[in-house]
Amino acid sequence: MKLPVLVLVGPTAVGKTAISIGVAQRIGAEIISGDSMQVYRGMDIGTAKITQAEMQGVPHHMIDILTPDAEFAVAEFQVRVDRLIREIHGRGRLPMIVGGTGLYIRSVLAEYTFSESDTDHALRQRLAAAEEAHGPGHLHRRLQEVDPTAAARLHPNDTRRLIRALEVYESTGRPISATQTAADREPRYDDLLIGLTMERALLYRRIDERVDQMLAAGWLTEARQLFSRYAPDVTAMQAIGYRELVQYLRGLLTWPETVAVIKRHTRQYAKRQLTWFRREVRMRWLDVTDAAARAHVVEEIANLVEGKWQKPVEPER
DSSP states (O other), X not given: OOOEEEEEEOOTTSSHHHHHHHHHHHHTEEEEEOOSSTTBTTOOTTTTOOOHHHHTTOOEESSSOBOTTSOOOHHHHHHHHHHHHHHHHHTTOEEEEEESOHHHHHHHHTTOOOOOOOOOXXXXXXXXXXXXXXXXXXXXXXXXXXXXXXXXXXXXXXXXXXXXXXXXXXXXXSOHHHHSOOOTTSOSSEEEEEEEEOOHHHHHHHHHHHHHHHHHTTHHHHHHHHHHHSXXXXXXXXXXXXXXXXXXXXXXSOHHHHHHHHHHHHHHHHHHXXXXXXXXXXXXEEEOOSHHHHHHHHHHHHHHHHHHHSSOOOOOO
């Protein structure tokens, strides 16, 4: 019998955090972060990481488990979350995955397999140097030649994942799309997928406002502290916002340029998130454009949980 798992996804700034807390309190859930960057300690403001006060006593997992210089692969996320799901059910509570990193969440829901080839740092450096020497798009064109399926899924500017895909191909002789596949026919869990969406103009306005708030809260100071301790090319420092703030600290961007680029890249990321999640045919979408809809969405999700599993897990008294 498959274990029940509730999943709440949506683009950045749509309001997942507050809604997830309300749902967790209502149905007796523990939250597993489905964000690839919130695993890193010290990256609090820039990842909109939930605070202890905001958690309101709801247990959270997969937050602050690594230092920013640590490598963290999708396969490790899958293994850790599988274990957490079993542990949470063992406590008589419902696991709820909340986040916006589509690949990470899909790795738990669908039967993914991963390449076991070791990381080849020298090869990665050569590929990065080739991109710099030949200009943007070079790696994407190379990937199109050897693995058009993977190339179609990746943005030409997503250098990190393009390098990983080419690394797998050159190390194993097999395309990453063959070693990293999803069997959508048979979900791994008895899942309920809820997606939050809102009118695009409002979402983009919320993104711009949140970037301003994060910068006012000390995001630059946070980035400066990280930059003083970690190399700018580690995976964590490539996160949206941190990468641009490091460029500002190195004198490569002016402050107005930095703010504008962070907002633009965040809006583009939100668009990619929506595109990714709309591929999930089992997703149930809830529009939270109107304030009235946002006020009732917790109850609506709780009702969906009760309708699927007869009754929610009893919350702790």
